[in-house]
Amino acid sequence: IPHGERERFGRIGSQIAEMLGSFFRGRMLVCLLKGLVLAVVLKLAGFPYALLVGVVSGFLSLVPFVGPACGYGLAFVLGLLEFSLASCAIRIAIVYSIGELMEGYVLLPRVLGDSMGLHPIVVIASLMVFGAALGLFGMLLALPLTSVAVIVARELVLPALAELAEGRGGSGARPPAPAAAPAAAGKPAE
Numbered sequence: 798i799p800h801g802e803r804e805r806f807g808r809i810g811s812q813i814a815e816m817l818g819s820f821f822r823g824r825m826l827v828c829l830l831k832g833l834v835l836a837v838v839l840k841l842a843g844f845p846y847a848l849l850v851g852v853v854s855g856f857l858s859l860v861p862f863v864g865p866a867c868g869y870g871l872a873f874v875l876g877l878l879e880f881s882l883a884s885c886a887i888r889i890a891i892v893y894s895i896g897e898l899m900e901g902y903v904l905l906p907r908v909l910g911d912s913m914g915l916h917p918i919v920v921i922a923s924l925m926v927f928g929a930a931l932g933l934f935g936m937l938l939a940l941p942l943t944s945v946a947v948i949v950a951r952e953l954v955l956p957a958l959a960e961l962a963e964g965r966g967g968s969g970a971r972p973p974a975p976a977a978a979p980a981a982a983g984k985p986a987e
Contacts, residue, residue, distance in 0.1 A: 809952045816913055816944045823912035824859065827904045831855040835868070835896045842888045844876050854893075858900065861936045869893050913944050 798806050832855020839847035854868025869889060876885040905924070906917030915923075920940065927939035 805952065809948060812948050812952070813945055816948065817941060819912045819914075820909070820941050820944065823909040826912075827900065827908050828855045828859050830904055830908065831858055831896055831900045834899050835892065838892045838895050839872065842892055843879065844872060844888070844892075845879055846875055850875060854896070858896075861933055863933075865893065865897060909940060913940060915940070915944060915947070919943065 836851025857864035927935035
């Protein structure tokens with residue numbers, strides 16, 4: 798890194814480190830809140846061990862798709878102790894649908910987006926784009942990569958564009974004016 802740019806790159810690195818810390822703290826808070834929501838809804842639906850199953854399901858949701866499926870299976874097995882097969886399946890489907898909707902449309906955009914400084918629409922869009930492009934792995938990396946892109950754009954790209962707009966370019970010198978095109982031989986200039 799050139800000597801003149803070390804301070805800037807150090808600032809970018811510290812912002813990225815702070816953002817990653819915010820991401821992990823926010824993700825854990827989302828898991829805890831989702832677990833509590835699931836516990837309350839499971840209790841209202843009459844499931845045994847609602848608090849334990851809800852909190853475990855919430856923390857399993859740290860891994861997209863796989864975690865909620867494991868939590869769903871755990872709740873289904875325990876629900877069979879209390880309800881018939883059809884009743885258990887319907888209740889679990891309703892409970893976990895509520896939990897997934899809460900996580901996807903309320904908790905992730907609000908809690909995680911606020912902790913990382915991203916707008917809720919940016920959070921939803923980045924999850925959809927990275928999920929469609931890279932699948933499960935993309936959903937895990939969507940928000941950290943989006944935040945890194947925002948930091949790099951803010952610290953490197955926007956100042957360079959501002960310099961270009963002011964006409965300074967990268968060297969501080971103004972670009973030369975374009976030369977006038979010579980008139981064609983034999984034709985008068987208009």
